[in-house]
Amino acid sequence: MSFGGKVLTIFHLDNSRSERIIWLAEELGLAYELQTFARENRAAPAALLDIHPIGTAPLLRDGARVIMESGAIVEYLVNCHGQGRLMEPVMSPHYIDYLQWLHFAEGTALSAMSRAFGMRMLLGAECPAVQNAMVRQQRTLQVVERELAVRPYFAGPRFTAADIMMEYYFTALERASMVDLHTYEHTTRWIAMVRSRPAYQRMMAVAAPTAAL
Numbered sequence: 001m002s003f004g005g006k007v008l009t010i011f012h013l014d015n016s017r018s019e020r021i022i023w024l025a026e027e028l029g030l031a032y033e034l035q036t037f038a039r040e041n042r043a044a045p046a047a048l049l050d051i052h053p054i055g056t057a058p059l060l061r062d063g064a065r066v067i068m069e070s071g072a073i074v075e076y077l078v079n080c081h082g083q084g085r086l087m088e089p090v091m092s093p094h095y096i097d098y099l100q101w102l103h104f105a106e107g108t109a110l111s112a113m114s115r116a117f118g119m120r121m122l123l124g125a126e127c128p129a130v131q132n133a134m135v136r137q138q139r140t141l142q143v144v145e146r147e148l149a150v151r152p153y154f155a156g157p158r159f160t161a162a163d164i165m166m167e168y169y170f171t172a173l174e175r176a177s178m179v180d181l182h183t184y185e186h187t188t189r190w191i192a193m194v195r196s197r198p199a200y201q202r203m204m205a206v207a208a209p210t211a212a213l
């Protein structure tokens with residue numbers, strides 16, 4: 001498939017953050033080729049190293065360039081292929097929230113969650129260091145809950161790419177059975193709302209996990 005004379009290829013690893021990129025491409029109605037890789041012993045297969053030496057997913061190929069890092073790929077797609085959709089421009093009153101949550105998703109929320117998950121697997125849930133890490137997760141969830149109590153979406157009144165970035169944090173928490181989200185009323189309302197979007201459903205139709213982490 002081609003877009004603007006170029007071919008977008010999304011390199012997706014089963015049960016991973018690359019779901020974000022497929023979801024965004026579906027939201028924006030972009031034509032793309034999807035290449036899906038199965039995990040090997042939970043990790044990315046060596047074949048991803050042939051696409052980019054980082055060897056992780058997601059990766060996006062646009063013409064001659066391969067881009068790594070999900071947040072960068074999301075910003076690239078909305079800025080260069082989105083024609084102003086699903087983003088807040090610098091002069092928007094919602095720009096700071098958009099920018100903040102777009103980056104918080106990977107920079108703080110998911111990186112801390114991944115560390116906590118790894119520590120729990122190695123040290124067990126009773127270890128004090130693991131419990132400390134879980135307290136930090138609870139703090140993140142409380143901050144998110146407070147934000148979503150006063151606005152429908154992370155950047156304000158409109159669904160944006162910041163919601164796509166943040167959603168995978170909750171997907172990861174749920175798939176790792178890290179927390180029970182049911183006590184977070186506004187957060188669960190938001191989760192249900194964004195996952196009911198047709199583009200999310202289309203993403204799940206092609207990228208639903210085939211194996212547990």
Ligand SMILES: N[C@@H](CCC(=O)N[C@@H](CS)C(=O)NCC(=O)O)C(=O)O
Nearest residue numbers: 016017043044056057058069070071
């Ligand atoms: N911060 C990076 C994280 C990339 C990353 O670690 N991806 C995971 C998938 S969720 C991966 O490829 N894991 C397999 C591995 O590291 O072997 C991003 O957002 O793209």
